[in-house]
Amino acid sequence: MSVVPPHLEALEAEARHAVAEASxxxxxxxxxxxxxxxxxxxxxxxxxxxxxxxxxxxxxxxxINRVKxxxxxxxxxxxxxxxxxxxxxxxxxxRIDVSLPGAGGGRGHLHPLTRVRREIEDFLWSRGFSLEEGPEVETEYNNFEALNMPAHHPARDTQDTFFVASDRVLRTHTSPVQIRAMTEREPPxxxxxxxxxxxxDLSPRHSPMFQQVxxxxxxxxxxxxELKGLLFSLAEHVMGDGVEIRxxxxxxxxxxxxxxxxxxxxLCAGDGCVTCSSTGWIEWGGCGMIHPKVLANCGIDSREWQGFAFGMGLERVAMLRHNLDHIRLLYDGDVRVLEQL
Ligand SMILES: [Zn+2]
Structure with missing residues (x-):
């Protein structure tokens, strides 16, 4: 009797076949x-x-081990x-077709208003201004009374102002920051x-929310x-050389x-167009020497100290720069518009 198991050869053949078939x-x-x-x-x-x-x-x-x-x-x-x-x-x-065009990363850019804001901040900082912030919900006193706007002043009409409580408003200008800062500090x-x-307010040039400096x-x-010189330099800084102000x-x-x-x-170099209502000029802001009463409201002696103040909208600059005819274009967040700016 052979020592080899009888079907070992067949088993090996079967195994080889099965291995070859394995896919x-x-x-x-x-x-x-x-x-x-x-x-x-x-x-x-x-x-x-x-x-x-x-x-x-x-x-x-x-x-058997050899077969194994x-x-x-x-x-x-x-x-x-x-x-x-x-x-x-x-x-x-x-297969990668290296000749196909790439998908593209789509880099974004800063919003036009952010750019204007940063440029103005840089300018003022370089002129020695310290940058301050204040709350957007203000007391009626800081927003109006301290700024010499008594109760009967037209700006206090509810047509213009959003009240959030009987004596709290959404600030209608950044001037309350002036009151807060002047009350807390000693000049200069x-x-x-x-x-x-x-x-x-809602019109092509006005939005219920806008930004001021x-x-x-x-x-x-x-x-x-000094005020005129500063504002002329500021206008040149944001609008470029050759800008004219009045x-x-x-x-x-x-x-x-x-x-x-x-x-x-x-847009029309002063000849008159729709944007400037045919006047050749566009309103940018207001300014002046701080009223002695406002200084007094903040505990500053107006016989010893005097000051000037100015305020203007940031949107106007962005609209002029990009030839926008509606303020909404800056706030709608429409990518098709923003990509062009
Ligand atoms: Zn014009």
Missing amino acids: SAQALAEVRAGFLGRKGSVSALLRGIGRLDPSERGAAGAE QRIEECVAARRTELKSGEQARALSEH FAIAALGRVYRH EGFVVGRETSFA FRSSFFPFTEPSAELDLRCL
Whole structure:
């Protein structure tokens, strides 16, 4: 009787066939387990050796192990084959066409109003102003009375002002920051405040919420001439060389004398167009020498100190720069518009 199990050759052939048929790494692992795993048919043969005559065990074991070894090699070869096939398929399926145009990152940019705001802040800071902030919900006193606007003043009409409580308003200008700062400090000082303000107003040039910059200087010898020089430099800084400004005599309760500040219309170079209502000039802001009463309200002796103040909208600058005919274009957040600015 042969020491070799009777069907060992057939078993090896069967194993080689199954290995060759395995079409994936998963299928190959299952085939291997079926023959060489703990419960596999080759392993079962090895366990059967114990039942043989002791003199035959050595030869039978060696023969089965050789078959086991060959099947193992066969599996390893098939594994390599499948792997390279999978790589080749992956390469052909996921080919990258380097000639295709890129998807593009789409970098954004700062909003036009943010740019205007930062430029003005930089300018004022370079001129020695300290930048301050104040709350957008203000007391009626800080927003009006302290600024010499008594109860009957038209600006206090509810048509213009948003009240959030009987004595609390959404600030209608950044001037309350002036009151807060002047009350807390000893002159001399130069302070600027930039921020959102609110008025019940809606037109192509007005929005219920808009942004203002306010500056004020208190010293022993501040003058209107100094104010004019500063505003001219500011206009040049944000509008570029060649900008023209003019001062028109005006009235504000919190300054005396007062003036309105106009910019020469850049769109028509002063010839007159829709944007400047055919005047050649565009209103930019107001300014003047701080009213002695306002100084007194803040505990500053107006016989010793004097000051000037100015305030203007940031939107007007952005609209002029980009030739926008409606303030809404700055706040709608329409990407198609913003991409052009
Ligand atoms: Zn014009």
